Each structure stands twice: as structure tokens, then as C-alpha cells.
Amino acid sequence: MASSLTPPPPPAPNPTPVHPGRIRLLSSGAPSPTSTSTSTSGPVIYWMFRDQRIRDNWAILHAAQLAASSSSSSPLAVAFTLFPSPFFLSARSRQLAFMLRSLRLLSLHLTSLNIPFFLLRGDPVLTLPSLLRRLNASALVADFSPLRPFRSSLDAIVREVGNEITVHQVDAHNVVPVWAASERLEYAAKTIRPKIHRLLPEYLVEFPDLPRLSSPWIGEEPPGINWDELISEVKREAGDVREIGWCEPGEDAAMEMLMGRMDGFLTKRIKNYDTDRNDPVKPKGLSGLSPYLHFGQISAQRCALEAKARRKFSPQSVDAFLEELIIRRELADNFCYYQPQYDSLQGAWEWARKTLMEHALDKREHIYTREQLEKAKTHDPLWNASQLEMVHYGKMHGFMRMYWAKKILEWTSGPEEALSTAIYLNDKYEIDGRDPNGYVGCMWSICGVHDQGWKERPVFGKIRYMNYAGCKRKFNVDAYISYVNRLVSGTKKRKSESL
Known part of the structure; x- marks a missing residue:
């Protein structure tokens, strides 16, 4: 078994449309140490955490393809673990309510696709292995985060279930996966920029459609969720930092912020981004996308693809946006991934x-x-x-x-x-x-x-x-x-x- 805190192992063999360099094999499970296809009809579980979306998500695409390519076509389910500090650190009602309101919309979308959504409460090191065993899961696909709480939890889960099932990790957050962009801590943007630019032709590609699953869900049904009650409970527990009203949560709202006809960033506001982004008196000069990127409600890769398609209209502003969106964001992931004391x-x-x-x-x-x-x-x-x-x-x-x-x-x-x-x-x-x-x-x-x-x-x-x-x-x-x-x-x- 591989630890997510150690240097990355070789990429997993990959039958999916997902670039193999985006996937890490954390545990081969049993019985086959080399194959990424599932050998039983047990479901593939996607542990969603950092990338809270269905659209343009390499992790769920990989999980769906694993399910479709199994010997008897396995079903697919999504699990999200909602658990207390220190995992969510000092998140307050402002952040947690925004996240839960988006997850409510996401759960409805998954239901329409006949993909069950399991919302787990408590320590994921306990709750997720329990779910995997109850469902007789054949594989686990996990998001990527460079932050310590997620990495230590994933390590513990791999130790717990890695001898039983295959565990994959997919970097669906970065355009160029953090382990592909560089194998070491980079000193500055100027040292990582050429490495990322060299790999963009490989990784900055259009997304395929989510494969249609042929195997219906016949296992344990997720418990019903009273979202209003849950949000109220979390807000009481998390503290009284008032929710924001200037941006709506969810994938659709994120795409509206990016591409909306009335006030979308790329359609209406990017023209002067290269100059206005440094002027605090011009808040409209910013993209407004950071909440959606942080919670993974929109893909940075989707933003980059749409921006590149419009580069001829505002080349300087698009280039400035891509520098912030790709180089600076991925430099931050590089620092937190290779420097464990990133906040010290x-x-x-x-x-x-x-x-x-x-x-x-x-x-x-x-x-x-x-x-x-x-x-x-x-x-x-x-x-x-x-x-x-x-x-x-x-x-x-x-x-x-x-x-x-x-x-x-x-x-x-x-x-x-x-x-x-x-x-x-x-x-x-x-x-x-x-x-x-x-x-x-x-x-x-x-x-x-x-x-x-x-x-x-x-x-x-x-x-x-x-x-x-x-x-x-x-x-x-x-x-x-x-x-x-x-x-x-x-x-x-x-x-x-x-x-």
C-alpha cells in the first residue's frame, strides 16, 4: 500500500479517458495487484471532498469508467464525509452553509442520474470504511487535497481497507496534477511556470461525457437528508459568522458567474482584467470565481478552456487570468503538498x-x-x-x-x-x-x-x-x-x- 504523504508511486494502469498521470494507485487491494478494473460486482465508491461537482470532474469520470469496465458492470455511488474539526479547521457557518446548500443541489442531480449519494457524519476514518464494507465495495476513488487533515485521513483509510479493495486518487482540482507538474518544492512562479506550460498540451483537454451506467443500484439506500435541519444544526455548531449573499452556491451558479449573459466574467467583465484586478475600487474587475474554485463547484480546467477560446478578444486579460488560475493556484498546491509546515x-x-x-x-x-x-x-x-x-x-x-x-x-x-x-x-x-x-x-x-x-x-x-x-x-x-x-x-x- 502507498501513503499519500510519501513521494507519489507510479501512475495506475488506466483504461479510462482520464490521463493516466492524473491517477495514483494508492492500494491494489486483492486479488489483482496490477489491474485497475474491478473484479467483482460490488459498487465503485467515489469519495468526494474537494471537488464538489458532477460536471467536468475527472475523479467521478474515472470512478464511472471503473464501474463500467468491471467484469459484471458495477454500480457507482458517491460518498461525502461531513465531520467536525480539525478536518474542516476553523470553518464557520458562512463556509459550511454555502457548501451544504451546494451539496443539496448536487444530491438531486445525482439522484436524476440514478447515482446514490451517501452523506456520512463523523470521522471518515471510521465512517467511510464501514460504508465500504456494508456495500461490499470493489473500489474507492478519492479526491486530492494537499492539506494535512485530508491526507492523514486518506492514509488511515488506505491502511484500513487497502488489503480489501483497490484505492485510487485523482487530482481533479488542478489542470496539471500536482505530482506531474513537479516532483519537488518549487521556489517561485518562475520555476514552476515552464514545467506547467510544457505539460498543458497533455492535460488541458476537453472533458468527455460521464459514461452511462448500465448496472442499477440495488444495494443499501442512502438515508434521507433533511437539508434545512442539517444546515441549521451545522450553523448552530459552527459559530455565528453570517452567510454571504453576493454569490449563490452550486455548479449552475458557478457557470453563471463564469459565462452568464448578463454579468458573466468571460462574457462581460474580462476585458480589463489585466489592469482592474489590482484596483480594489473596481471589484467587478475580479472574476468572482474563488468560492466556486475553492469548493470545487467549478473546474479550473473548464474556466481555462473557456478563457482560451476567447483569447483573441482580450489576449492580455486572458493571459493574466490564466496565470492566476493555473500557475499561481498550482504553485500554492505545490507548496502545501511538498512543505508539510505550510502554515508555520x-x-x-x-x-x-x-x-x-x-x-x-x-x-x-x-x-x-x-x-x-x-x-x-x-x-x-x-x-x-x-x-x-x-x-x-x-x-x-x-x-x-x-x-x-x-x-x-x-x-x-x-x-x-x-x-x-x-x-x-x-x-x-x-x-x-x-x-x-x-x-x-x-x-x-x-x-x-x-x-x-x-x-x-x-x-x-x-x-x-x-x-x-x-x-x-x-x-x-x-x-x-x-x-x-x-x-x-x-x-x-x-x-x-x-x-
Whole structure:
């Protein structure tokens, strides 16, 4: 059996339309150590977690093809494990309700395809093997995530059932699978970019249709789900971070954000993306896709294919979008996959740790507690606005995230506290928190990951510096603060009307 925490094993033999480099054989089970086809009529189970969609999903495509290619045509089922911290980390009602509302829609779609959907509660290391044995499953196909909680759970599940059934893992989240893009921790975008570009012709291809399953489901039926009750329960348990209203959950809503005729990113808003994406006063200049990409409600590969098809209309903006969508996102996955301490000062490069520790005791002009920062109670109206945008909107403009995190380094007692505070606030309020992009964003801002050393200065050492004056030169600071104030006022108004 192979561990998902060790260097990747050779690709599994592959009878499906899925690129073989996208699939890893984690356990060959019994009886055949080399074949990926199932040898019994037991169902193939797709353990969905990171890629919560049916459309454009290499993992479910592989699972369906495995089921269709078995000796007696096995049925297919989807399992999703909903379980408590630390797996979902500091996810609150904002993120979990968004996810569950999408899963409700997904379960209906699966039902229409005669594919049962099992929602499991509790530790997946216990609940998933139990389900596999009750159903007499012949194979398990798992999503890929570079984050520790998922990887350790998958390792434990492989140890538990790997001698009984075949276990595959499919990277359906990245355009180029993380283990194919690079076999090591990359230093920066410039080192991974040529590797990814070289592989794009192989991997950036159109998706086939989901195979039609000929074997009906005749096994254990999934228990009914009272979705309203479940969402209310999870919201009570997860904490009172208000849900967002600016984006609807689900695959259809994600495609509308990408391709909608009224306000779709690629159809209406991409023209000035190369310039507007760095201006916090122009939120419409952003794609709005990050919540959907984080929860896997849309495929990054679908976004890339549609963008490439429109490149002749806005080449600079499409190229800038593809750089963010593919290179920067996959660089973040690379960091979290090959650097186990991706959310710690120990995960920074040696030069960055050294300079931060040398300046850890430097005098700070301002020191704020975590509570003061969370409540946006600082002397800096620009920083306060960025924090309030995140709290009330569930999303902070990408440029402001850099300034926001760097000021936390400047205003806390040391780099360890700064990093833990930035990650705590990001994961609590950002709808796309608890994501490799978020961890790498905090590590870039505070620990210089994927960056270089700059002119040495107090507190920051050689970490890149940002200040209020620099922001004023780049965009209309007062207009951004006014924009956030309107967001906050609108949120408070909606909250009072709902009471």
C-alpha cells in the first residue's frame, strides 16, 4: 500500500479517458495487484471532498469508467464525509452553509442520474470504511487535497481497507496534477511556470461525457437528508459568522458567474482584467470565481478552456487570468503538498526565517491584540476597511490581502503571532478560507514564500514592505474606504430587516 504523504508511486494502469498521470494507485487491494478494473460486482465508491461537482470532474469520470469496465458492470455511488474539526479547521457557518446548500443541489442531480449519494457524519476514518464494507465495495476513488487533515485521513483509510479493495486518487482540482507538474518544492512562479506550460498540451483537454451506467443500484439506500435541519444544526455548531449573499452556491451558479449573459466574467467583465484586478475600487474587475474554485463547484480546467477560446478578444486579460488560475493556484498546491509546515514559520525559506527572527524584538509603533484586529480597531482606516470587507462580504480584494497581512506582521509582537493571527482571521471570515491559496498568501506576505529578499528595514527585515502611501499611489484609497462603508451599511440593514 502507498501513503499519500510519501513521494507519489507510479501512475495506475488506466483504461479510462482520464490521463493516466492524473491517477495514483494508492492500494491494489486483492486479488489483482496490477489491474485497475474491478473484479467483482460490488459498487465503485467515489469519495468526494474537494471537488464538489458532477460536471467536468475527472475523479467521478474515472470512478464511472471503473464501474463500467468491471467484469459484471458495477454500480457507482458517491460518498461525502461531513465531520467536525480539525478536518474542516476553523470553518464557520458562512463556509459550511454555502457548501451544504451546494451539496443539496448536487444530491438531486445525482439522484436524476440514478447515482446514490451517501452523506456520512463523523470521522471518515471510521465512517467511510464501514460504508465500504456494508456495500461490499470493489473500489474507492478519492479526491486530492494537499492539506494535512485530508491526507492523514486518506492514509488511515488506505491502511484500513487497502488489503480489501483497490484505492485510487485523482487530482481533479488542478489542470496539471500536482505530482506531474513537479516532483519537488518549487521556489517561485518562475520555476514552476515552464514545467506547467510544457505539460498543458497533455492535460488541458476537453472533458468527455460521464459514461452511462448500465448496472442499477440495488444495494443499501442512502438515508434521507433533511437539508434545512442539517444546515441549521451545522450553523448552530459552527459559530455565528453570517452567510454571504453576493454569490449563490452550486455548479449552475458557478457557470453563471463564469459565462452568464448578463454579468458573466468571460462574457462581460474580462476585458480589463489585466489592469482592474489590482484596483480594489473596481471589484467587478475580479472574476468572482474563488468560492466556486475553492469548493470545487467549478473546474479550473473548464474556466481555462473557456478563457482560451476567447483569447483573441482580450489576449492580455486572458493571459493574466490564466496565470492566476493555473500557475499561481498550482504553485500554492505545490507548496502545501511538498512543505508539510505550510502554515508555520518553519515552512519559510531559511533566509526569511533568519531575517524575521533577527527583527522579532524590534520596537513596533503599534501593537494590537487579535480581538482589536478582528474588530477593525486600528489607527489605519485603510486596514480597517480591508478587515471589514472580509468580515461583512466574505471576501477581501486580492491586493488588499497583501497589505492586510503585512500590517499584521508590523502590529503584532512577532512573526509567529502575526502568521497565526492572519490565518485565523482569513479562515474564519473568507468564504474561500482554509485553502492552499490562503495559506500561501499569508506565507508570502509575512514569511516571503515565493518572493525574494528586499531592502532591510525594522520589523520586516528583508521581507517585502507595503505601506499606506504606496497604496495611495496605486489606487483611490478614499474611494475604497467609502465602498467598504457602503457594504457594511448594507449588511447591517439586511441583518436588522431579518430580525
